[in-house]
Amino acid sequence: MRSTPHSSRRVRSSATIIALAALVAAGVQAGTAGAAPAADHVDASGAHLAPLAPLSTAQRSALITAAQGSSTATARSLGLGAQERLVVKDVVKDADGTVHTRYDRTYAGLPVLGGDLVVHAKGKRQTVTKASSARSIAVPSTTPKVPAATAQKSALSAASDAKTAKPAANGARKVIWAVTGKPVLAWESIVSGVQKDGTPSQLHVITDATTGKKLYSFDGIETGTGTGQYNGQVTIGTTRSGSSYQLLDNTRGGHRTTDLNQGTSGTGTLFTNSSDTWGDGTQSNRQTAGVDAHYGAQETWDFYKQTFGRSGIRNDGVASSSRVHYGDNYVNAFWDDSCFCMTYGDGQGNNNPLTALDVAGHEMSHGVTSATAGLEYAGESGGLNEATSDIMGTGVEFFANNPKTPANYLIGEQININGDGKPLRYMDQPSKDGTSLDYWSADAGNVDVHYSSGIANHFFYLLSEGSGAKTINGFSYDSPTYDGSTLTGIGRDKALAIWYKALTTYFTSTTNYSAARQATLQAAGDLYGTNGSEYQAVAATWTAVNVN
Missing domain, CATH: 3.10.450.40 (Nuclear Transport Factor 2; Chain: A,)
Structure with a gap:
């Protein structure tokens, strides 16, 4: 979460490692992330449909099984080589019936780093988005000369x-x-x-x-009723076990919150209590950090479920877990795919736990990115990965609508990670932190991902709220544009829908800023039509952050 080696998602070994996106046409009909959609998602009354068709866990599983069963034929249709195989990673379905199947690739049984692709199919029409420009894979030998x-x-x-x-x-x-x-x-x-x-x-x-x-x-490690330190008195999901209670939420996939007791390994000890009242709002009560973490996981689950129809981080109905009180004076928080868990330190002097709501939403969104696009955490794709967590963490904060944690376009404003009372990042003008980028430049891929993320954060703010000075929910902003243009926002809900659609159906592991522009235009076209004001706003907003 902090602006030094940071919050975490364990990188999938099969994910690509560098931000050099190439959206390559192949298959029955060539297409890229910038191509016009097959059809606008509107019903007979002209109202736009939901971006995704809700799928139960069983329906999603059936689609994945079917896609894997036909993967050999799909590989042939894409012109892949005889030794190449496709492994289904995820399947999502649009309201108009378009199915987006995300694959990893192998060659002679070996994982292909840079081989991931997404096939978009509706009826007999098929397009593909690839992470690599290589149409097919071929190497002289799979016997290494270097041991x-x-x-x-x-x-x-x-x-x-x-x-x-x-x-x-x-x-x-x-x-x-x-x-x-x-x-x-x-x-x-x-x-x-x-x-x-x-x-x-x-x-x-x-x-x-x-x-x-x-x-x-x-x-691979990316560094973002109880009473919590940050969220105040909240209602949380717990479970009764005999005469005691546990921080175990069986209504949300079985999410568990545990105490590492300043350790740095293991699963920790599940929080239990004699009554169903937890924490007291002070750091001296060890349950307090547990309440904030448990509440953050709850609100993040509900945000994804109610906003996008997504059931958990992997969309499989299974919850992650949260671990608090990690290490001694540890000023960070991280997501780790290997344990499918969130981990929070207690901050400097063990007095400022990293369990703020936007931090929880940020870190768990790294898990969503890993389960979908797998944006590699380096170069421009790394900036987009980090920005995705900021964007979705902000979405969680607005969704929760907790007066104790007023929603805003600031990142990490409660945890005082820099010791000066200032936010970690600013979405309206990222450069206010002294380092982050407001606009794209040719050097963006060489900038630390926590700072190159500013380009996409700025895009999201401008797309949501527009440019210029304004006050939103009691917070003052003044957002500039690269080209001096004046922008009117389309609203945060639409901006979130466009970003999520692009993440889950058009981004790949190597997507860079130019490709993100094309992918979000494709997503806006799918959701609101290519002639809609939303589509035009996406184009104008990318131009306003110098992504053309």
């Missing part, structure tokens, strides 16, 4: 360069690197350890298996 031990040595060296404490090599696996240029056989090595701020580290290093050249590296 795994050499690759692991290189990975340990990279961990040393990154100042990772307690590094330990956790093996290497063969993969196909297809993110840029000609696909090559490679090793993916993982080194565990501890980042400088105490966050766990899972450093992935990609090494050419023929030449031994390091191709890329990234860290």
Whole structure:
């Protein structure tokens, strides 16, 4: 969550590793994320339909099973090679019947980094969005010339360069690197350890298996009734067990909140209490942080469910878990796919837990991104990943409508992470934090993802509320534009719908800002029509942050 190595999602090893999106046409009919939609989603009265057709867990599972069963035929229709296979990751369905199937790819049984793609099908019409420009995969041999031990040595060296404490090599696996240029056989090595701020580290290093050249590296851990410290007295989902109560919410997939008791590993101890009244609003009561974390998970679940029809982070009805009181003086929070859990530190002096509502929504949204587009946490795609969590975390805050936590377009304003009482980030003018980018430039991909995220955060604010000075919900904003244009917002609900639609159906692991423009235009066209004011507003707003 903080603006240094940060909050976390464990990167899927099959995800691509760099932000160089190429939306490539293939299949029965070529198309890209910028193509006009097959049909506007309107009913006979002219009213626009919901973006997605609600699917039960069983219906989604059936679609995934059917898609996997026909994956060989799909691969042939896309012109993939004989040794390539498609593995279904997710399926979503639009209200007009369009089915979007997201696949990972393998070659000769090896994961293809950069192989993910989304097939969009309606009737006999099929288009595809790819993460890589490679139409098909072919390498001379799957036998490496460089041994795994050499690759692991290189990975340990990279961990040393990154100042990772307690590094330990956790093996290497063969993969196909297809993110840029000609696909090559490679090793993916993982080194565990501890980042400088105490966050766990899972450093992935990609090494050419023929030449031994390091191709890329990234860290898989991304650094965003009870009475809580931030949220006040709230109603939370609990479970009675015998004569006691547990912070276990069986109405939302079985979400559990546990106490790590300043530890840095394990699942922690489930919070229990003799009565169903939890915490007292003070940090000295260990339940207080648990209440805020449990409430944050609850509101995030309800936001996704009621706003988008999404049942949990993976859309499978299964809850994540939350762990509080991590480490000693740990000033961060992170999401980790490997435990499917949220983890919160207690802040400087163990006095400011990172359990604020927008932080909870931010961090768990990393899990949603991982389960959908898998935006790689590096370069421009990393900025979009981080911005997605800010955007959805803001959505959670407005959805909750808690007067104790007034909704706003500021990020982390309650946790005082910098020690000066100021927010961590500003969506209306990101550069007010002294580092974040208001507008895109050719160097955006070289900027830390917490700061390049400002481009998309600024886009979202402008699309929602428009430019210029205004007061919203008691907070003052003054948002500029790159081209000096004056913008009128389309409203936060529509802006959220467009971003979520783009994330779940058109973004891939390598989507960059240019591709995000095309994907959100496609999403706006799907939802509101290509002749609608919303579509025109998306185009004008990207121009206003210098993405053309």
